[in-house]
Amino acid sequence: MADAGAPAALEAAGLRKTYGDFVAVEDVGLSLAPGASLALVGESGSGKTTTARMIAGLEAPTAGTVRFDGRVLPGRRARTAVRGSFAGDVQMVFQDPYASLDRHQRVADSISEVLAHHTDLRGSALARRTAELLDQVGLTAGQARSLPRALSGGQRQRVAIARAVAVRPRVLVLDEAVAALDVSVQAQIVTLLRELREQSDTAYLFITHDLGIVQHICEDIAVMHRGRIIERGRTLSVLERPGAAYTRKLIDSVPRRGWTPKRGATA
Amino acid sequence: MNHMETPLLAFEGLHITLPVRGEHRAVVHRVDLTVPAGGAVGLVGESGSGKSLTARSVLRLLPPGARVGGDVRFDGASVTAMDAASLRALRGSGAAMIFQDPRAHINPLRTIGDFLTEGLVTTRGQRQGAATARATDLLREVGIADAPRRLRQRPAELSGGLLQRVMIAAALIGEPRLLLADEPTTALDVTTQAEVMAVIDEAREQRGLAMLFITHDLALAAAVCDSIAVMYAGSVVEQLPAARLHDASCHPYTRALLAARPDPGTGARPLRAIEGRPLSASEAGPGCAFAPRCPAARDLCTTDRPLPERTGDGRTACHFPLLAGADDAAPGTERTVRHG
Ligand SMILES: Nc1ncnc2c1ncn2[C@@H]1O[C@H](COP(=O)(O)OP(=O)(O)OP(=O)(O)O)[C@@H](O)[C@H]1O
Ligand SMILES: Nc1ncnc2c1ncn2[C@@H]1O[C@H](COP(=O)(O)OP(=O)(O)OP(=O)(O)O)[C@@H](O)[C@H]1O
Ligand code: SF4
Ligand SMILES: [Mg+2]
Numbered sequence: 156m157a158d159a160g161a162p163a164a165l166e167a168a169g170l171r172k173t174y175g176d177f178v179a180v181e182d183v184g185l186s187l188a189p190g191a192s193l194a195l196v197g198e199s200g201s202g203k204t205t206t207a208r209m210i211a212g213l214e215a216p217t218a219g220t221v222r223f224d225g226r227v228l229p230g231r232r233a234r235t236a237v238r239g240s241f242a243g244d245v246q247m248v249f250q251d252p253y254a255s256l257d258r259h260q261r262v263a264d265s266i267s268e269v270l271a272h273h274t275d276l277r278g279s280a281l282a283r284r285t286a287e288l289l290d291q292v293g294l295t296a297g298q299a300r301s302l303p304r305a306l307s308g309g310q311r312q313r314v315a316i317a318r319a320v321a322v323r324p325r326v327l328v329l330d331e332a333v334a335a336l337d338v339s340v341q342a343q344i345v346t347l348l349r350e351l352r353e354q355s356d357t358a359y360l361f362i363t364h365d366l367g368i369v370q371h372i373c374e375d376i377a378v379m380h381r382g383r384i385i386e387r388g389r390t391l392s393v394l395e396r397p398g399a400a401y402t403r404k405l406i407d408s409v410p411r412r413g414w415t416p417k418r419g420a421t422a
Numbered sequence: 423m424n425h426m427e428t429p430l431l432a433f434e435g436l437h438i439t440l441p442v443r444g445e446h447r448a449v450v451h452r453v454d455l456t457v458p459a460g461g462a463v464g465l466v467g468e469s470g471s472g473k474s475l476t477a478r479s480v481l482r483l484l485p486p487g488a489r490v491g492g493d494v495r496f497d498g499a500s501v502t503a504m505d506a507a508s509l510r511a512l513r514g515s516g517a518a519m520i521f522q523d524p525r526a527h528i529n530p531l532r533t534i535g536d537f538l539t540e541g542l543v544t545t546r547g548q549r550q551g552a553a554t555a556r557a558t559d560l561l562r563e564v565g566i567a568d569a570p571r572r573l574r575q576r577p578a579e580l581s582g583g584l585l586q587r588v589m590i591a592a593a594l595i596g597e598p599r600l601l602l603a604d605e606p607t608t609a610l611d612v613t614t615q616a617e618v619m620a621v622i623d624e625a626r627e628q629r630g631l632a633m634l635f636i637t638h639d640l641a642l643a644a645a646v647c648d649s650i651a652v653m654y655a656g657s658v659v660e661q662l663p664a665a666r667l668h669d670a671s672c673h674p675y676t677r678a679l680l681a682a683r684p685d686p687g688t689g690a691r692p693l694r695a696i697e698g699r700p701l702s703a704s705e706a707g708p709g710c711a712f713a714p715r716c717p718a719a720r721d722l723c724t725t726d727r728p729l730p731e732r733t734g735d736g737r738t739a740c741h742f743p744l745l746a747g748a749d750d751a752a753p754g755t756e757r758t759v760r761h762g
């Protein structure tokens with residue numbers, strides 16, 4: 156996927172994660188070119204979040220490596236200062252934005268804080284960049300002065316996205332980032348993510364179990380099943396002509412016009 | 423539908439208020455809706471629109487202090503006026519509810535077998551052996567192969583999909599005439615959702631069971647129901663036959679919901695967002711609750727609340743319903759995203 160010569164924004168190889176005897180992730184390899192957008196789909200328990208957490212450095216792989224621009228991500232035990240220098244490499248947005256925000260911090264302050272921590276911006280330059288980010292994600296000045304609890308779920312997710320893109324990460328990992336939102340708001344956030352990607356070369360790893368949404372945000376797709384990637388390719392061609400029987404089953408389960416639910420094997 | 427027949431379930435101008443800090447607030451403004459015997463109606467809306475409270479009003483399972491206006495009729499009888507005995511009968515063998523989160527509605531310490539047979543043994547006086555045999559049959563019917571083993575297990579030992587099948591079996595065991603299914607598959611992944619919906623479909627077909635199916639997924643509702651009712655901010659804003667949803671919806675909100683979630687695949691329409699956020703019933707002003715987000719809104723919309731009126735095969739509560747078949751690309755503030 157990456158241009159020959161230019162290093163991939165993200166290169167994960169041979170990722171494996173075990174919990175006791177249980178293998179949650181097995182031999183997962185992913186490569187993201189700068190500005191690419193890859194969907195990681197699969198049923199509940201297939202290992203998507205575990206993969207994402209290893210890529211974001213939140214979980215130590217049992218085996219395998221994660222590289223950003225060719226550099227290896229330090230493990231969880233690395234010094235905070237070392238890990239901090241990787242903040243510009245990878246940021247993560249979760250399903251529940253409320254859990255990732257400080258309940259006592261005003262929205263604008265939470266963004267300024269991230270900027271002050273990871274950039275040299277201070278004073279009016281810091282305020283300007285904060286306002287710019289808030290505007291980019293479609294939050295008003297009034298909302299910027301609010302505490303998270305005064306915002307709707309969609310607005311909170313905008314805050315979480317603003318914080319994540321504030322440091323201009325090479326890779327943004329979005330784990331079910333729109334799953335908890337209302338249908339009409341989900342479309343807003345997908346639109347926002349598309350706009351942000353056009354304006355930067357941040358690559359997206361978009362994790363979802365919702366096949367209905369992937370083609371609106373990702374050019375590429377990888378399908379996980381029982382800890383492994385079983386199929387990958389361009390989103391539209393995989394959706395139209397899936398190679399694996401499991402992928403076909405996933406696609407056939409998405410309700411649409413003319414769809415009727417079918418019973419598989421008994422559970 | 424034969425209009426001379428009494429519908430199995432009828433909401434007649436249902437209005438619900440709840441006490442919030444000493445003040446009563448509307449949570450459901452107006453629901454007029456009927457479910458014929460054996461028919462399936464999908465109640466679709468975003469969070470807070472009042473779907474669950476509408477369904478719960480059928481069994482009088484509303485939060486403490488709730489006040490109900492209008493009426494809910496089950497087989498012609500007013501639910502709001504029912505005495506304790508009739509209400510017990512309604513809950514026991516009239517209508518059964520299936521919830522989104524099965525774990526919140528089952529005692530984690532007791533076995534699946536006890537959970538399923540309890541009602542048959544204690545309220546219907548069946549012998550334990552007969553009740554267990556019935557439970558075993560039902561578990562097989564909902565696609566659980568090793569039923570005897572499952573009956574001895576506890577909820578924690580079952581996956582979400584399996585547990586939801588158990589809840590369906592539990593709902594069927596009283597032989598109800600109506601299923602109230604409140605987002606029964608929202609917590610499941612799509613493959614399990616398809617299987618659970620197929621199980622519900624088959625059970626309904628074999629028994630001639632009616633269903634009020636609650637979901638936020640229009641496509642899912644259209645696939646498993648005969649008729650669709652769309653709720654927004656406490657009111658049903660449009661009702662129409664499921665088969666006509668894509669071609670004949672007239673309400674700007676229904677159109678916007680369809681455009682926010684196009685069918686996947688090549689030729690999929692671009693995804694189009696609706697600005698703003700869904701309102702709850704108590705936030706709605708005097709006019710149309712959708713007006714702040716509606717691309718077709720005019721002055722009248724902010725002052726007068728539209729009432730449901732006939733539009734083609736359905737009913738629409740909108741001052742300026744969109745013509746069937748016309749493109750929904752109404753002028754306004756929508757932002758368009760094209761893929762490719
Ligand atoms: N800390 C842990 N200890 C033990 N098992 C774990 C742990 N974290 C995850 N697992 C297991 O690893 C498997 C993969 O989990 P993971 O959360 O990655 O799945 P997922 O694809 O993200 O699923 P979902 O769609 O439900 O979020 C599951 O079987 C899960 O139970
Ligand atoms: N026990 C309660 N006390 C106070 N308000 C309540 C209570 N239950 C529901 N509400 C309010 O009533 C409104 C309608 O709630 P309801 O649960 O019917 O919505 P819903 O359409 O089922 O939403 P969801 O899709 O999130 O389940 C909401 O604004 C909700 O906040
Ligand atoms: S009544 Fe007016 S604001 Fe409401 S949906 Fe119809 S056109 Fe839009
Ligand atoms: Mg996950």
Ligand SMILES: [Mg+2]
Binds near residue numbers: 475604
């Ligand atoms: Mg609900």
